[in-house]
Amino acid sequence: MALTLPPPRSALADERDNARVRWYEHELGWATEGAAPVRLPTGLRFDVLEVPVAAGYAALRRVGRTGPVTLAGRTMGLLVAAGSADELPGLLDWLEWGGVDLALTALGTGGRIVAPAPPGWCPGSPGAAVWLRPPELRHEGRVQFPALAGLGSRGGDAPDLVRLVDAVATECHRFRLMRARKGRQAMGLSTGQSTVQPLACS
Template sequence: MALTVPPPRSPLVDDERVSRGDRARRWYEHELGWATEGTAPVRLLTGLRFDVLELPAAAGHAALRRVGCTGPVALAGRTMGLLVAPGSADELPGLLDWLEWGGVALTLTALGTGGRIVAPEPPGWASGLPGAAVWLRPPEMCHEGESRLPALAGLGSRGGDTPDLVRLVDAVATECHRARLMHATTGRPTTGYSADQSPAQPLAFS
């Protein structure tokens, strides 16, 4: 059986991707002070300025409807990434136990130190390649976004419109579990993973 050989990439296409990626890299480093890696695609390093919760997009959309105030939110295909305060990935297993989600199988992972995600197009940019990662809730500029990242401080007691990691994790876990039950009942797929296979820390196991 003959194998179909894909046509070679045009050097012009590759050059355009690198040029666009280089401009995106500079934007992230200069405007937000975030560490990056590569240019085609640009990757954002986790565990420094932020950690990331990754979950199926359908469960993420449902959770966002329940939790109004969050940090930045990215979408890459069927995967949603919620930016949270650095160090949160290490704290989340204990938080899930405290919220009585410990031991429940959830399609939820945390990226902390040593992880990386594909960088979404900077806010306001014209759409690039089909299926490229995008910001649903973009980061704030000029290094101010870090103070807005959901964190554990106060264990849900903080007031105002400050993002609350406890409420966010509880909502995310609920929707991941609900999606898993729906999949078990209907057979509909509910999971999706980012194209960039970064080191991920499982938050709960069956």
């Protein structure tokens, strides 16, 4: 069996990756890893809450101000303060979402996300990671992330992690219920069963 080698990368692609690394490391002061694709380690400057796109958009409409937000295929990533991934289970319990099946995951120490194309760049292939809300340098030349008071929040300067998590959990649960309802309706139609309940007769 012949071994098939991947096509060689062009010098232009290498330079594009190098420029992406420079933007993250020099402009934002964030660490990067690897190339093609360049990745951002989580747990250093930020953690990431990953949610389905539909639930993420609905949550963003509710909370308004957030930290940076990425979009990759069907997943939205909300960047939050480093350490938030460890706090998430307890926070969900406190918000009375503990034990509820939510399509909400958190990446903390040891995790990685694909580095989106910097703002204004062509994202490349369809579904490639992009910035929906790009990082903005604020106080002391740093990006502000949603945080708990004990995780570096500066009062009104940073979006509130509690409000963000509650909104995201609510929308994840709402969209899960909607999918389940549509699934039941589709099953009823496919088996020829009526979804209309008969009236009770006395």
